[in-house]
Amino acid sequence: MSEEERTWARMVDRRSVNRGDLRRTALLGAFDELLREQTLEQVNVAEISRRAGVTRSAFYFYFESKAVAVLALMAELYDDASEATDLLVKAEGDPRERVRNVVATLFDSVDRTPHTYRALLEARASTPSVQELWDAGRAEFATMVADMIRRERGNGNAVDGPDAAALAAVLLDLNDYSIERHARGTGPGREQHIDAITHLWIQGIYGSTS
Known part of the structure; x- marks a missing residue:
C-alpha cells in the first residue's frame, strides 16, 4: 500500500485497512450496487448489510456512516x-x-x-x-x-x-x-x-x- 493509500485509509476507515478484508469488500460492493439504483439519501445501511451478507453492526465496525463509506x-x-x-x-x-x-x-x-x-x-x-x-x-x-x-x-x-x-x-x-x-x-x-x-x-x- 502506497503512502497516499495509507493517508486516505486513515481518514476514511475506522479500522486499519486491509483491502483484502472480505467483509469490507462485500459491504463496499453492495453499497456500490445500490448507488447504481438509488441516491445516497435513499440507500440505507440495513440494505447494504443485507446484500453483503453481514450484520448491520459490521458496517459500523468499518465506517462511521454511509456518507463516509462513499469516500x-x-x-x-x-x-x-x-x-x-x-x-x-x-x-x-x-x-x-x-x-x-x-x-x-x-x-x-x-x-x-x-x-x-x-x-x-x-x-x-x-x-x-x-x-x-x-x-x-x-x-x-x-x-x-x-x-x-x-x-x-x-x-x-x-x-x-x-x-x-x-x-x-x-x-x-x-x-x-x-x-x-x-x-x-x-x-x-x-x-x-x-x-x-x-x-x-x-x-x-x-x-x-x-
Whole structure:
C-alpha cells in the first residue's frame, strides 16, 4: 500500500485497512450496487448489510456512516489522482502533455463510476465531516502543485504570477467544478472540457499556450 493509500485509509476507515478484508469488500460492493439504483439519501445501511451478507453492526465496525463509506468507494479515484499528480509535479517533459494527462486521468476515473462520484457530491453537501476529509486529501495535492509551481518559476520555466499556493488551490477548484459538471452530464463535451482546463492550467502557470 502506497503512502497516499495509507493517508486516505486513515481518514476514511475506522479500522486499519486491509483491502483484502472480505467483509469490507462485500459491504463496499453492495453499497456500490445500490448507488447504481438509488441516491445516497435513499440507500440505507440495513440494505447494504443485507446484500453483503453481514450484520448491520459490521458496517459500523468499518465506517462511521454511509456518507463516509462513499469516500472508501472513491479510493481508486484518489489513487489515480495521486499517481497523475506525481507525474505532473516531476515537471519532466512537455508541460501541456503532463497537465492534459492529469486532467484526462481524473475524467477517466469519474467515467468509470459516475454514480459513485454523484454520491460523493451528495455526501459532501450533506455531511460536514466528509467535506472536511475531502478537503484534507485535496490539500495534499495543492501543496504538491504549489511546490512544483515554485520550482518551475525558480528554474525560469514558469512565469511570475499570483502566490503559488493560491494559484494551485484555484486550479484544483477548477478541476473539481469541471469534474462535477461532467459527472452530472452538463457543460462542454469531454474532450472540449479537458482541452479548456488544460489551456487554463498552462496559461496560469507558464503564461503560454505552447
